Amino acid sequence: MSSLRHAYASLLSRRFELRNSGLMKCGSKILLAVLLLFVDNTHLLSQTPPVRVHAAYAAIAGDHAALYVAHEAGLFRKHGLDARFVYIAAAPAIIPALLGGDIDFAVASGNGVVNAGLGGADLVWVAGMVNTAAYYLAVQPEIKSINDLRGRPLGVTRIGAATDFVLRFLLRKAGLDAEKEVQILQMGGQPELAVAMENRRIFGAVTTPPALVRMQKGGAHILLTPKDIALRFPHVGIVVRKKFLTENREVVTNFIRGYSAGIPMIFQDKENSKRLLTRFIRSKEPDVLEATWQYAVDSLAQIPYPDPEGFKVILEALSRTRGETLAAKPEQFIEDSVVRELEREGFFKKLYGR
Known part of the structure; x- marks a missing residue:
């Protein structure tokens, strides 16, 4: 506000000069116009620009529907993020991109997280979008x-x-x-x-x-x-580096907020959801959109908690393949504290109007 007072004082001084020069009427109009322009735009000075983040997804499928809808509806931007999404058809290639810092978020299956984690990678699954083998x-x-x-x-x-x-x-x-x-x-x-x-x-x-x-x-x-x-399995979820979560927790929280805000849109606004899906699934065919929407409704977790049991299934399968019992535990690969904090603050209740 000090800048506003300074501008006002300067304009008053100028007004005095204009009065003395016989241009009082013109000066008053200039004063009013400039002040209105300044006041109308002072709110822009306090606005924080959205944080740009990069995310990759590996499937053109209904299990990503809430992600697509959230992006198209501007829900990530609503929560302070300029989220840029890229499609990488090769799912295993997403993990190296995340580890290399090319992307900030990976939308991927849990088995990739486990395999990378067993190799020493610092990845963690922070939200479970679909927690069953929805295939x-x-x-x-x-x-x-x-x-x-x-x-x-x-x-x-x-x-x-x-x-x-x-x-x-x-x-x-x-x-x-x-x-x-x-x-x-x-x-x-x-x-x-x-x-x-x-x-x-x-x-x-x-x-x-x-x-x-x-x-x-x-x-x-x-x-x-x-x-x-009928298999509990980390089908698809949101993955980040542990270091990124530690250093950018609010960004991760806002990303999950943005994604989660798309879930009730799928459940509560069928026609608009199908309209928003068209660009991502590359189809406007009514039967394709209907099937994709219905699949999303049947599969999506309304509150995206990671499910430890699904990771246990992966570890058991890897133990059979390797012929040895793995010492790793499901909890090594998941971090549910962000979703838990959002639920505690009532975020999901507000989303669903409960």
Whole structure:
């Protein structure tokens, strides 16, 4: 306000000079206009510019729906962030990008976090967007059971990605050896899986809408649903470096605020949500949008707590693969304090009007 007083005093002095020069009327108008302009814009001086952050996601899928909606609706900016998102089709490539400091946030599956953590990386899962293996096993028309996949080529997005983990889990559960009895091919992303199914290059894939809809249009059918799979698993969540969380806790908190604000929009505003999804899923087809929206409603955690049980599943699977019991605990890879603090302050109650 001292600057305002100074400006006002200067203008009064100038007004006195104008009066003495016979330009009183003109000077008064100038004084009024300048003061109004100054006062109207003083609020801009106290506004803090949004903090720019970079985030990467690895799937064009309904499990990312709240993220897409939050971004398109300006909810990250509402919470003080200029969030820039980039799509990296190779999910395992997101982790190196995060570790290298190229991005601040990774939207990724938990198995990548565990694998990196066991190698000494300082990553932590701060929010669980989907805490179950929310996948469908889609297969070619002639496949009637998992055993019919024996000797067939199957598709995953990338070796080591969540699709790879869940497919191997299903094969093992059915008594099939993923290394000897099937051929697992990496396609790149969910859209590429859909193309491979259409071209009959693969006979089965672990997938989600919207890719699932395209597969079904090409003749594929669903062999297993998420309810059939019934596996607690860190399907997708928000990942940061521990050092970044320590040094930028408020930024991480605001990122989770922005993301979380998109969740009730999915549940409470169906048509607007579908409209906002069109750019990210690259489709305006009504059936694709409907399936993607419904999948999000069925899968998303309304309060994105990380689930330790899902990480336990990963560690148990890795122990079998390595032939040794791992000393690591799920708690090494998760940090739920940010979500817990938001719940304690009533943030989620306000979101859902409870």
